[in-house]
Amino acid sequence: MFNDLKVSFFLACKSIQRGNKGTSILTVFIISLIFVNLIFFPSIVDGVEETLNRQSIEHVCGNVVIEPKDDQRYIDNADSIEKKINKLPGVVGTSSRYMSGATFFYNNKSKSGSVHSIDPSDEEVVTKFHSGLIAGEYLGKENTNEILLGIDITGKEGEVTGDSDLGGVQVGDKIDVTFSNGVIRNYRVKGIFDISSININRYAFITEKEMESVLGVENQASEILVKLSQRGTEEEYKTNFIELGISEDIETWREKTAGTIGSLVDSFSLLTIISTVISLIMAVVVIFIIIYINTVNKKRQIGILKAIGIEQNVIINSYVIQVLFYCFSGIAVGLLLFGIIASYLSVNPIRFPLGYVEPVVEQVLILQNIISLVVFSLIAGFIPAWRTANENILKAIWG
Amino acid sequence: MITITNLTRTYVMGTVHVHALKGISLKINKGEFISIMGASGSGKSTLLHQLGLLDMPTQGEILIDGKDVSKLSEKERSLFRLTQLGYVFQEYAIISELTALENVYLPMLMMGRKKQDCINAGIDILNKVGLGDRLDHFQHELSGGQQQRVAIARALVNKPKILFADEPCANLDSESSRQVLELFKKLNKELEQTIVMVTHENWHMEYTDRVIHLKDGLI
Ligand SMILES: Nc1ncnc2c1ncn2[C@@H]1O[C@H](COP(=O)(O)OP(=O)(O)O)[C@@H](O)[C@H]1O
Ligand SMILES: [Mg+2]
Numbered sequence: 001m002f003n004d005l006k007v008s009f010f011l012a013c014k015s016i017q018r019g020n021k022g023t024s025i026l027t028v029f030i031i032s033l034i035f036v037n038l039i040f041f042p043s044i045v046d047g048v049e050e051t052l053n054r055q056s057i058e059h060v061c062g063n064v065v066i067e068p069k070d071d072q073r074y075i076d077n078a079d080s081i082e083k084k085i086n087k088l089p090g091v092v093g094t095s096s097r098y099m100s101g102a103t104f105f106y107n108n109k110s111k112s113g114s115v116h117s118i119d120p121s122d123e124e125v126v127t128k129f130h131s132g133l134i135a136g137e138y139l140g141k142e143n144t145n146e147i148l149l150g151i152d153i154t155g156k157e158g159e160v161t162g163d164s165d166l167g168g169v170q171v172g173d174k175i176d177v178t179f180s181n182g183v184i185r186n187y188r189v190k191g192i193f194d195i196s197s198i199n200i201n202r203y204a205f206i207t208e209k210e211m212e213s214v215l216g217v218e219n220q221a222s223e224i225l226v227k228l229s230q231r232g233t234e235e236e237y238k239t240n241f242i243e244l245g246i247s248e249d250i251e252t253w254r255e256k257t258a259g260t261i262g263s264l265v266d267s268f269s270l271l272t273i274i275s276t277v278i279s280l281i282m283a284v285v286v287i288f289i290i291i292y293i294n295t296v297n298k299k300r301q302i303g304i305l306k307a308i309g310i311e312q313n314v315i316i317n318s319y320v321i322q323v324l325f326y327c328f329s330g331i332a333v334g335l336l337l338f339g340i341i342a343s344y345l346s347v348n349p350i351r352f353p354l355g356y357v358e359p360v361v362e363q364v365l366i367l368q369n370i371i372s373l374v375v376f377s378l379i380a381g382f383i384p385a386w387r388t389a390n391e392n393i394l395k396a397i398w399g
Numbered sequence: 400m401i402t403i404t405n406l407t408r409t410y411v412m413g414t415v416h417v418h419a420l421k422g423i424s425l426k427i428n429k430g431e432f433i434s435i436m437g438a439s440g441s442g443k444s445t446l447l448h449q450l451g452l453l454d455m456p457t458q459g460e461i462l463i464d465g466k467d468v469s470k471l472s473e474k475e476r477s478l479f480r481l482t483q484l485g486y487v488f489q490e491y492a493i494i495s496e497l498t499a500l501e502n503v504y505l506p507m508l509m510m511g512r513k514k515q516d517c518i519n520a521g522i523d524i525l526n527k528v529g530l531g532d533r534l535d536h537f538q539h540e541l542s543g544g545q546q547q548r549v550a551i552a553r554a555l556v557n558k559p560k561i562l563f564a565d566e567p568c569a570n571l572d573s574e575s576s577r578q579v580l581e582l583f584k585k586l587n588k589e590l591e592q593t594i595v596m597v598t599h600e601n602w603h604m605e606y607t608d609r610v611i612h613l614k615d616g617l618i
Contacts, residue, residue: 003509003511005503006508007508007509010505010508014496014497014501015496018496019496020535102542110528140501237582300492301494301495303492304488304492304493304494307451307453307480307486307488307492308480308481308486308505308506308553308554309477309478309479309480309481309482309484309506309509310477310481310505310506310509311474311477311478311509312473312477314509393453393454394448394453394454397488
């Protein structure tokens, strides 16, 4: 058995060594491209998911978000809840927000949306939207007559977008805001932000102090965002919060966004499967053709080998070994190519409407694809080798 | 050494039946150098294929060293060819991806012998057939006669009980033919190698101990 393998190996080596170098290089190159194709698309999908997840944490809900119980409008005693949470090690900060529906008016144009309130210094610790300011400045704690607007509300000057924005509001302009409880206020636009991310650019922010006066409430909150020092520990903290006696709705960012991101990623997974199947079919066809041509060309030699007493399995295995060689060389080159592409994209991420995306490479994904590529190639190489080696000796030699 | 009784081989091609061997009985003794002669199409190659276990007879029995080889499985036949028989084809039949030396020692490698032993034995045999200076040459770098001698060396490397050669000189000029026949004669004399050679040249007869004439599939 071991000796049979040794002879197969001997024949395979000589065949690779003395076969057509151009064909070998081309084969390895094609397999490497197929391999890159196998992992590239899924890694981009994973990258998209990662970008969405990161954005959810950084802009939308922090690591954990606390919301009022189902039958309540606000969280009561927001301050004491925040204090309790902030005492836990590993909590970077908390930000309590109010939220209200609102309509914005400027120059006969209007847009409806919602306004969030923040304690500017708390918010800065928890989310990153302040880093997306493209004009003006961030809010100060006492800025009761100023507002921050997302670019989707202000619109860009000169850009005709119909009624979907205010048509180019600038920093320093004054806009009217009608809150859903009927209160109308006039604000000076202090800053405009543009974050390439889903939804955030439709937000408007005022200070907590101002919102409490609009809503006529105090020490309450529509939501409290919690920022943790380490992603992945959300579940632990959720339990900790419950143990602290917080009886509000507590959700990790994953739970909060599961519906939206989940369905987006699911719709990609069908595409991933299709792309994987196509790649594997390509691999099978390429390997099959190469080994088929190879064995047909060497039919006579195979017959001679059998005639001098080299066993059929030894001959078949010599082709299987060649397939493995091409396959693993292709995978190695493919990994190299993919490494180059991935490191290029990590420096120059692809700009998607929802933000910058770089490929995320999971080892499991790579391993899975190596295994499936090898398995499919082996089958594709085995069949023609088996068919030719199975032929009658005399027929093989004399056709 | 070889006893065949009532051997027939009929090729079936659609509705046509070609009776290539029509019932041959024959005994070949150890150490004999036999030539099989006959006109083209008389069934010489067909007979040698049966003896060399390259083909299955339609009927009849082949005993080699008392063993009924027609009862062997495909795998056993392969092993039998490897260990007991040497076969030289009419056309040059060396593996183009292997050097002369590798061609020669391949069957020995298949036997599970150490690579270095195989190489040594290969060099030894190639020296004997006069190709000691052509070890690393490939098929396309060798003349017809040289290729045929490589094939003979390969057939001999596992010290076969019987060496079969099907018109080994058919594609050779008379000088190369003479070399091959001298080589066979020497092997037969010095090592008592049993040799069964197909030929249709009358002058080849004088090298052999016994001539078997085939005509239309019969002796
Ligand atoms: N594979 C085959 N299929 C059909 N007929 C064959 C085959 N091989 C040989 N024959 C026929 O068998 C007869 C004997 O052929 P062969 O043994 O090659 O003769 P020789 O070697 O004496 O020239 C011929 O009539 C030939 O046409
Ligand atoms: Mg013939």
